[in-house]
Amino acid sequence: MLRNAPEFFEVAKRIVEMTNDCVLVAHNAKFDYRILKLEFSRLGFQFERKSLCTVELSKKLIPGLPSYSLGKLVRSLGIPISDRHRASGDALATIKLFEILLNRDVTKEVIKTSIRIKPKLQIEPKLSSLIESMTCDTGIYYMYDCNGEIIYIGKSKNIKKRINQHFIGQTPKSKKIQLEVSTITYDKTGSELLALLKENAEIKQHKPKFNRALRRTIFTHGLFSFTDQSGYKNLKVQKIKLNEKPIITFSNIKSGKSFVSRLVEKYELCQKLCGIYNNKSNCFDFIIKKCNGACIEKEPLEVYNMRVEKALKNYSLNSKSMIVIDKGRDLDERSAVWLENGILRGYTYFNLNHQITNLDVLSNLITPLDHNKDAQHIVQSYIRRNKKLKIIYL
Secondary structure, three states, X not given: OOOOOOOHHHHHXXXXXXXXXXXXXXXXXXXXXXXXXXXXXXXXXXXXXXXXXXXXXXXXXXXXXXXXOHHHHHHHOOOOOOOOOOHHHHHHHHHHHHHHHHHHOOOOHHHHHHOEOOOOOOOOHHHHHHHHOOOOOOEEEEEEOOOOOEEEEEEEOOHHHHHHHHHHOOOHHHHHHHHHOOEEEEEEOOOHHHHHHHHHHHHHHHOOOOOHHHHOOOOOEEEEEEEOOOOOEEEEEEEOOOOOOOOEEEOOHHHHHHHHHHHHHHHOOOOOOOOOOOOOOOOHHHHOOOOOOHHHOOOOHHHHHHHHHHHHHHHOOOOOOEEEEEEOOOXXXXXXXXXXXXXXXXXXXXXXXXXXXXXXXXXXHOEEOOOOHHHHHHHHHHHHHOOOOXXXXX
């Protein structure tokens, strides 16, 4: 959507003209104002405007609501909204909300007292200099405190942009990071897959205090296959127990069942045998003729089981040996992630003029990566999402 959009410096002059002697009204105005102020500061211009936040106004003029997010506010007030989370849709909805708030504030005293005349400095010079020292490349980054301890590790397709988001964030974690961060280093990977794998490995090794979620295994559920008494292959999503090896892993049972639902539709599998439809007789899809009757043993089990095996083979990495080729750190470089019998071995980089299908050569070049359920899930989901990815099967 933004591929052909102008750069900020091309529209900066127009923004100054449009907002001159105006009040910047926005839902969570602090965020919008910080973005504008930061972008102008990069151009050497001190941008200062009065601002008015419709979140703060709503809390004062419509108290007692469970949530003051734009989406829930407009629903509770009956404001029509289209193109949610798009600039035009959100802006038009904010206008309608602001009109309602103006009408509610009969004396206009609440609105007058809510206008911020002298906004505070939105980002400290120390944080600005850290942002400027970052790269716009794909990779992982390490945040350190004044004692040299790693406090946060992250990955991004644009490291500079992601660091900027940390430093303008208003969540409790973002504010703590802003206070404690002293220096930042980064490691370019070129490949998003490698960034994800290295982030996972580094967090588990260093255990930074602001990476609580990824310190432990977060893909707790898996897809399992078993054969019932009639000989039909069944699928089930359940919590992974110790030493169990699921076909595919998921972060929760909901995402697992959602994946199985897509398998059922794509491969014409039975809802009942896939654990979606709990019934003693036929499943619902059989009634509407989308299931061939495996649930009531009408479809030959050999035919049905073949489709199940085909579905699982496409998504399972178990027993597969492959090299996943992805972007490198430079234009003439590529990255390679090596899996042997479904186990993650490691990664390497190579020049486009070289071939690395020889396993003896590959084993000498490889940088090891630990295999775990999280790493397996990262590779599986990345391959599923990137259909044009080059994969060499060994």
